[in-house]
Amino acid sequence: MKRPDHSTWWLAGASLLLLIGGIWTVSTLQRYPAQKRHIERKIDDLHQIAAYQQAQERDLAAVQSFEDLPANRPPDLSTLLREQASGLQSEVRRRETRAAWGDWQAHRMEVSLERVPLDVLGRFLSIAEQQRPPWRLIESNIVATEEQPGGARATLVFEGLAKR
Amino acid sequence: MHKQVDINLPPVRAAYGMDLAGGFVAVVRARTTRSGIQNETLLEIHTDDLKTALTETAQRVHAEVLFQKAVLSAALPVQDSMARWLEAPFPSMAKARKVLPSLLDIQLPFPLETCVHGFPFLEAPGSGRVRALAVAARKENVDARITACAELNMDPQCLDHEGLALWTQSVAEKPPAQGLRLVAYLGTDRTAWVIGEGDRFLSAHASKTGTRQLGAATPDASQTARHEWRDRALRNLRAQLAAHPDTAIQWYWTGPGADDKPLIGDLESLLHASESGIHYNAHKQPATFLARALAARALEPRDWPWNYRFADAVHPAVSRWRDRARRRTAWTVMAAGLALCVLNLSFGMLADIKNRQADRALERLAQSITGLPSIPRGQERIVVQRALEEQQEQLDPFLRAFDPSHTVTLHDLLRRGQTGGLRYESISLRADHLLIQGSADDWDGCEVLANQLRDEGWTVNLDRQEAVAVEHVRFRLTAGRSS
Numbered sequence: 190m191k192r193p194d195h196s197t198w199w200l201a202g203a204s205l206l207l208l209i210g211g212i213w214t215v216s217t218l219q220r221y222p223a224q225k226r227h228i229e230r231k232i233d234d235l236h237q238i239a240a241y242q243q244a245q246e247r248d249l250a251a252v253q254s255f256e257d258l259p260a261n262r263p264p265d266l267s268t269l270l271r272e273q274a275s276g277l278q279s280e281v282r283r284r285e286t287r288a289a290w291g292d293w294q295a296h297r298m299e300v301s302l303e304r305v306p307l308d309v310l311g312r313f314l315s316i317a318e319q320q321r322p323p324w325r326l327i328e329s330n331i332v333a334t335e336e337q338p339g340g341a342r343a344t345l346v347f348e349g350l351a352k353r
Numbered sequence: 354m355h356k357q358v359d360i361n362l363p364p365v366r367a368a369y370g371m372d373l374a375g376g377f378v379a380v381v382r383a384r385t386t387r388s389g390i391q392n393e394t395l396l397e398i399h400t401d402d403l404k405t406a407l408t409e410t411a412q413r414v415h416a417e418v419l420f421q422k423a424v425l426s427a428a429l430p431v432q433d434s435m436a437r438w439l440e441a442p443f444p445s446m447a448k449a450r451k452v453l454p455s456l457l458d459i460q461l462p463f464p465l466e467t468c469v470h471g472f473p474f475l476e477a478p479g480s481g482r483v484r485a486l487a488v489a490a491r492k493e494n495v496d497a498r499i500t501a502c503a504e505l506n507m508d509p510q511c512l513d514h515e516g517l518a519l520w521t522q523s524v525a526e527k528p529p530a531q532g533l534r535l536v537a538y539l540g541t542d543r544t545a546w547v548i549g550e551g552d553r554f555l556s557a558h559a560s561k562t563g564t565r566q567l568g569a570a571t572p573d574a575s576q577t578a579r580h581e582w583r584d585r586a587l588r589n590l591r592a593q594l595a596a597h598p599d600t601a602i603q604w605y606w607t608g609p610g611a612d613d614k615p616l617i618g619d620l621e622s623l624l625h626a627s628e629s630g631i632h633y634n635a636h637k638q639p640a641t642f643l644a645r646a647l648a649a650r651a652l653e654p655r656d657w658p659w660n661y662r663f664a665d666a667v668h669p670a671v672s673r674w675r676d677r678a679r680r681r682t683a684w685t686v687m688a689a690g691l692a693l694c695v696l697n698l699s700f701g702m703l704a705d706i707k708n709r710q711a712d713r714a715l716e717r718l719a720q721s722i723t724g725l726p727s728i729p730r731g732q733e734r735i736v737v738q739r740a741l742e743e744q745q746e747q748l749d750p751f752l753r754a755f756d757p758s759h760t761v762t763l764h765d766l767l768r769r770g771q772t773g774g775l776r777y778e779s780i781s782l783r784a785d786h787l788l789i790q791g792s793a794d795d796w797d798g799c800e801v802l803a804n805q806l807r808d809e810g811w812t813v814n815l816d817r818q819e820a821v822a823v824e825h826v827r828f829r830l831t832a833g834r835s836s
Contacts, residue, residue: 196679203687210693217697224704231711234734238718241737245722245744251751288747295750307767314760326759332779333791350750 252290255322255350262351263322266298273313278303284346292352297327302343304334310343317347324349360660361667362511362651363674367423369395369414370648371507372641374563375542377609378403378505379641380410382423383648390649394641399541399609404505411506418510418670426511426651428518428643429498429661431545432559434490435461436516441483446475449483457487469495469666473517473659474554486554488514488659495661510668511651512661515643516547516557521656522646523605524552526636532601533593535631537586538643539610539617541565546586548593550600554657558589564610567620583623590628602631611639762787766802773801776825787811787832792825799828810834 267281284297302310310331317324328346367384380396395413400406417423439456441449453472458465470489477483495512502509515538523536529552538545542563548555562585566578594600604624606617621633636642650658662668667675712730719733720726723740759782766789770777775798777791787806793799796817803813811832818827 194676196676196683199683200679200686203683203685203690206690206694207686208690210690210697213697214693217700228704228707228711231708231715235711235715235718237734238715238722238737241741242718242722245741248744248748248752251755252748255751255754287750289750290744290747293750311764311767314763318758318760323754325754326763327753328783329759329763330779330781330783331763331777333777348750348753350754 249290252293255293258321260321263320263324263349266300266317266324266347266349269317269320269324270300270313273316274302274305274309277305277309279305289350293350294353296349296351298324298347298349300343300345300347302341302345304337304340305343306337306340308339310341314345320349322350360511360654360658361663361671361675362424362654362660363421363671363678365421365423365652367417368648368651369417369423369425370644370646370651371425371427371502371509372540372609372643372647373403373427373502373505373507374540374609375565376401376403377541377640378407379609379644380407380414380507381641381644381648383645383652385652390652392641392645392648394638394644397640407505407507414507421670421674424510424651425507426513426647427498427502427507427509428513428515428647429490429495430543430559431514431516431547431557432543432561433494433498434488434514434516434661436486436488436514436554436557438555439485439487441485442481443483444477444481446477446483449475449477449485453483453485453487457489460487461489463491465489467491467493469661469663471659471663473514473657486657488517490661492666495666499662499666508668510662510671511647512666513647513650514557514657514659514661515545517554517657517659518643518646518650519545519547519607520549520554520557521650522642523547523607523636524549524656525649527605527634530603532603533597534603534605535590536605536607538608539564539567539606539613540608541610544582544586544608544610546589548590550597552656555593556589558585560585564613564616567610567616568613579620579623583620583627586624587627602628604631604633606633606635607639607642609640611635611642769802769805774798775802785834787830789830789832790828792827793817794825796826798826799830803830806830806832 270277270279270281280301282299284299286297287295289295314326318326324347326345327348330344332342334340334342367382370381370383372379377399378396379394382393382395383390384393396406396410398406414423414425418425437457437460439453439460441452441456443449443452450472454465454470457470461468468489469492470487472485472487474486475483476485498512499508519536519538523534532550534549536547538547540563542561542565544560544562546558548557560582562578562582567575567582569575569578590602594602611617617635624631638645662671715733716728716730719728719737722737725736725740728736763780763782766777766780769775770791774794775791776793777789779788779790781788791799796819799815799817803815806813811834813830813832816829
């Protein structure tokens with residue numbers, strides 16, 4: 190039998206290499222859709238998390254605006270009430286305190302006012318909200334009193350942020 | 354269906370054909386052009402010193418062959434070779450190929466092992482049989498012809514079958530007509546008769562009588578040679594006429610002897626006396642006819658191609674060309690394989706890099722949001738979502754501080770009540786829910802407030818009761834809005 194010559198060996202080796210390359214290519218093409226989906230899912234996650242980050246930055250900007258305030262707690266509501274609506278029958282009590290971002294705590298205070306004139310009530314609400322940090326009205330229940338026209342019984346819930 | 358054979362020649366734009374006989378040589382260079390094959394006669398000479406006559410031509414041929422620009426083709430005379438039609442009783446060519454050598458062996462007067470043989474034409478006519486044209490020559494005759502050419506410095510890359518070459522060139526120059534055709538090559542030291550029908554080669558016959566013998570010095574010797582020549586020619590022709598009765602015969606003269614008009618006239622007279630149904634013709638430039646045929650067949654090996662130089666007899670230049678072609682193929686295949694491997698490797702690496710980049714970016718981003726030192730791969734989005742949900746509770750009080758103020762809403766409600774003639778009995782405002790109870794001066798009084806709230810984005814539900822005992826319309830307004 191004739192022995193294969195040098196060029197035959199070369200051709201056989203080259204054909205083997207081509208075969209390997211071909212099989213590799215087929216395998217790559219078969220895996221490509223799954224790989225593409227995998228990377229696309231990651232990029233999608235990346236975009237979503239980047240959107241979360243932007244939202245978080247906006248939220249933290251709100252915190253920063255509190256950090257930038259000269260005071261780190263709102264004035265005492267009882268004192269404010271005495272200053273703005275003295276002589277009224279009122280009660281101030283703490284409803285709850287919850288931890289907020291960083292060193293901050295969110296305090297909820299309930300203020301009950303009996304027979305309060307509406308103009309006094311309005312002024313008190315405005316002044317409470319103008320404090321820095323402010324007392325934000327989050328709930329209010331106002332019932333007109335029949336015996337005093339223009340007056341009402343008010344139950345107000347304020348929320349204020351203060352540092353520990 | 355018929356099968357083409359490979360005659361083991363490189364593809365070239367030019368080919369040399371050499372007709373070599375005792376005391377005569379003709380060399381033609383053929384080249385392919387847009388208008389077909391163009392021939393150039395380089396040499397056509399009657400001389401006893403062939404080597405000297407061929408010196409210049411040999412150098413030119415050698416240079417072109419060396420640079421693989423041309424090939425040289427010579428012929429093995431019909432008298433040194435044979436051609437037979439064989440039939441194998443198989444419909445498959447592959448099976449037929451296996452038995453054809455045995456069928457040929459039976460017909461050979463010498464052992465097949467001492468021959469160079471092959472099948473330049475195979476066809477499956479559809480009758481469950483394969484027909485093949487077999488050609489064979491003794492190795493010693495092939496070697497002797499190659500040696501004879503090489504001694505003249507004209508070592509041919511192709512050693513063709515003279516009969517097939519004469520036939521294809523005759524058909525190419527004079528298109529086939531009905532009936533039998535006989536191509537008579539009259540050489541200096543030999544005669545070849547090739548018989549065919551239509552464009553199909555049938556048989557080839559030879560005689561060692563050429564113009565030298567036919568034109569011998571003494572009239573007796575000449576006449577004897579001419580009669581013997583006539584008898585031999587008619588014997589070959591009649592064998593074919595037996596198989597094709599009542600067929601017209603076209604006789605074509607060619608070869609260097611065809612230019613000898615008196616001789617040709619005498620031979621035609623001799624033939625006519627015995628066989629009157631022959632029409633005589635001649636090919637143009639008969640002296641270079643065989644050389645033209647050989648060059649054309651080497652250039653475009655289409656019909657009945659053949660080359661006795663294969664296997665051990667292959668020309669070194671052809672071997673080198675084959676090796677180079679095979680190496681070139683190997684390199685091309687290897688380059689393609691390597692390119693594919695590199696492409697795949699690059700693609701894999703690129704995908705891996707992209708994957709890692711995405712992983713790193715995800716991890717960094719997730720860590721910056723959550724503050725966690727490490728996050729399980731693939732869980733970044735869920736971990737971030739959970740962390741943000743937890744953070745949201747702590748951030749909500751800050752965000753509420755920037756929500757629309759309830760105080761402003763209350764102020765607006767009170768002002769609208771005063772201007773709209775509404776008397777509120779109670780106002781309950783909580784998050785995004787509003788409940789107002791009260792009374793209005795007329796039926797539409799509270800509708801104004803409801804419409805204003807709707808304009809501000811509240812979803813309002815208004816219940817009114819027609820006053821009976823009093824003059825006012827009592828109403829209950831509930832409103833809500835999505836945060």
